[in-house]
Amino acid sequence: EPPLIQGWIPYLGKALDFRLDSQAFLKNNQEKYGDVFTVYIAGWYLKWFNSNQFCNSSSIAADQVHHLSNSTQYVLLLSPGKYMTFIMNPLMYPSIMKYGRQLDFHEFADQVAPATFGYPAVGSGRFPEMGDQIQRSFRLLQGENLVLLAECMMANLNLVLRQDFLGGEGERGAGVVGMGWSTGDLYDFCNSVMFEATFLTLYGMPAPARRHSDMATLRHHFTKFDDMFPLLVGRIPIWLLGRTKAVRETLIRYFLPQRMMCWSNTSQFIARRAEVLEQYDTLSDTDKAAHHFAILWASVGNTVPATFWALYYLINQQEALQAVRNELHQVLKLPEAQGPQQPEVIVSKEQLDQLLLMDSAVNESLRLSSASMNIRVAQEDFSLRLDEERSAPVRKGDVIALYPQTMHMDPEIFTDPETYKYDRFIEGGREKTDFFKHGQRLKYYRMPFGSGSSMCPGRFFAINEIKQFLCLLLLYLDLEMAQGQEKAQLDNSRAGLGILLPTKDVRFCYRIR
Ligand code: HEM
Structure with a gap:
């Protein structure tokens, strides 16, 4: 014993x-x-x-x-x-x-x-056989489908990043930068870009427009829910957690079937899950929406902090950032600077796979x-x-x-x-x-995505999207930490549950290259 x-x-x-x-x-x-x-x-x-x-x-x-x-x-x-x-x-x-x-x-x-x-x-x-059908749907995050997901994610990252932060022609015209340095909060920056680009890639866009108009509100509610996530997983009843139940209901309503039906370019993964859920009369529309909400959490709850750490460590170590950028230029065969005035940069799935140094840098930040x-x-x-x-x-x-x-x-x-x-x-x-x-x-020496039968089915997509995000930032922007920033610390309050968040946000500076 x-x-x-x-x-x-x-x-x-x-x-x-x-x-x-x-x-x-x-x-x-x-x-x-x-x-x-x-x-x-x-x-x-x-x-x-x-x-x-x-x-x-x-x-x-x-x-x-x-x-x-x-x-x-x-x-x-x-x-x-x-x-x-x-x-x-x-x-x-x-x-x-x-x-x-x-x-x-x-x-x-x-x-x-x-x-x-x-x-x-x-x-x-x-719900007979639902578990098996859901497991089978995870295949749509891998193999050939991964190429489609990568293409779509690339387009969405370019869209959000260029419109909101690089002065591109946008519906919002926000975050326009000139030639000088701008400053921002790094976690917030990663969150706003990755949350929306991932959402658009998986769930699709509102038919007449390319972007959902209420994404900032959705993200705000998501963050409120996410703050309580460790307590919910720890079986604290939701009604003891202040407004969390109301916030969760709002988030779930976002995914009601009648709303999702109006979205176009939905990924095959989400479309298949919707089909599976439709087969069960024993599920109410709200139950179906709650399943979709769970996937939203799975797809951004870890990816956003992982993106933050990947970028944070690179910006903190300019030598690393330069090495990863050099590799990128070599693989893409691009000239030294690629400002956003140039046509959109598209990094193919094949090129992403060749970025071994970037891969190592992302895996190192996941290890930490x-x-x-x-x-x-x-x-x-x-x-x-x-x-x-x-x-x-x-x-x-x-x-x-x-x-x-x-x-x-x-x-x-x-x-x-x-x-x-x-x-x-x-x-x-x-x-x-x-x-x-x-x-x-060791057979297993890196396990941020779990192991064996329960290994994260979104792991290839997650690594791809983090690399795609880094590609665009390194190509379009010079990046530095703002002066006088303390080292970012890991917040242990979700120990056991995935990627740790930083205890507080850090300021960074960026300018168009
Ligand atoms: C850096 C980002 C990510 C990390 C670190 C991560 C990590 C994990 C971990 C540790 C698990 C549980 C495995 C276990 O307990 O053995 C898991 C499960 C899961 N992840 Fe991820 N994940 C990430 C991104 C994603 C993305 C982008 C998606 C979807 C697009 C996704 C979908 C899922 C799903 C659906 C499950 C549940 C699998 C099941 O029920 O069998 N994850 N993830």
């Missing part, structure tokens, strides 16, 4: 340590207990009292009571918990991946996603900023073989967790793991793929 650590209560006690510094929490336990340890996570629920009932309940201590309003009080009670086994040694990851049948991801996702995004659980029995936890739920009792010598008993319902951030920051695998090295994943002009732990070559 792996060592057992008692008393981990989400959002209380040990879980607070985890949220504050998940890396340190897990590393400390690894030092104490070794590569595999189990944490007992107490379950919890809330029990409500109005004032009268509460007075009659003598078994509850005063400090357990929390107040929601003058007349309503609640007590947090513990329920039978779960055992969560952390596998900390990346050499063991391949063994875990082999247990695809016994260790399932979708059971966990089907508990968390419906409560977070507001649709009925897919695996509830009311990603903190996703891979969770699997055991479907039966079995013995989990970890390596040639060790195995651990697993019982039905136990949770197995991988936390790749500790691997990403392991100095034995990545020298100076805290340091950004844009060319870390390149060697002798090719992608570097050999990284070692205890002298053994």
Whole structure:
């Protein structure tokens, strides 16, 4: 049996340590207990009292009571918990991946996603075969479809960037820059461009116009919802989270079938999902819209912070930025400067694939900023073989967790793991793929997109779009950090859930090249 650590209560006690510094929490336990340890996570629920009932309940201590309003009080009670086994040694990851049948991801996702995004659980029995159809739709984010998505994304990035920031002829005429330097907030900049370009690429445009007029409002609501995302995933009931429910309803309404029907150039991926959802009379229009909203979150919730870090590290290290720009000029066979007065630059999917240095730089920023936890739920009792010598008993319902951030920051695998090295994943002009732990070559050494059966289906599209964004910026603009900016720090409040956001935005300067 792996060592057992008692008393981990989400959002209380040990879980607070985890949220504050998940890396340190897990590393400390690894030092104490070794590569595999189990944490007992107490379950919890809330029990409500109005004032009268509460007075009659003598078994509850005063400090357990929390107040929601003058007349309503609640007590947090513990329920039978779960055992969560952390596998900390990346050499063991391949063994875990082999247990695809016994260790399932979708059971966990089907508990968390419906409560977070507001649709009925897919695996509830009311929607036969829906899960499989949805899984099949993920293929439309890959292969041949990826080329179409890349073309469309390129056009949309050019559209949004040129109209809003480069003084192009636009419906809004905003953000016009002259020949001098302009300043802006880097996260906000990445967010406004990537959010809209991704949205247009996946969901399409309003038929008569190329851009949706209410994108800034949608993004504003999305950010409000996203702030509460870690709490929703942590099972805090939505009605305890202020206006979050109303905000989520507004976001969901955006995707009602009668609205989406009016959009054109919708990607095959979203169109197919809409077809699948239409097959189920048991889904209301609002349920269908909630499914589409969930995909909006999946497609921008991680991509926007990932884009921020990719650009942030490059701007901070001008040598890296110049090297990546040189590679771009070589691949595109373009002259030194390519200001936006020139015709739009189109970087093909084939050319994107040749940008190995840029690839390395993006992957390096993902290594530094990603903190996703891979969770699997055991479907039966079995013995989990970890390596040639060790195995651990697993019982039905136990949770197995991988936390790749500790691997990403392991100095034995990545020298100076805290340091950004844009060319870390390149060697002798090719992608570097050999990284070692205890002298053994690692099969998995970079896992921002999860692993095995639950690996992110949008990963190729995501890397492409981040690279496309960087291509246009590096070609059109000179970029620098504004004077006196502090180093951007990772905000740990969504540790375990994907790409971390910066604690605060940073100012940057840009001018047309
Ligand atoms: C840098 C950007 C992105 C990162 C870091 C990322 C990361 C992840 C991770 C860690 C998971 C869960 C995997 C697991 O638990 O094992 C996931 C799932 C998912 N991602 Fe992404 N993702 C990104 C972009 C995208 C994009 C652009 C799309 C869609 C266009 C997308 C669609 C999805 C979907 C649909 C799932 C759920 C898959 C399932 O239910 O099986 N992601 N992503």
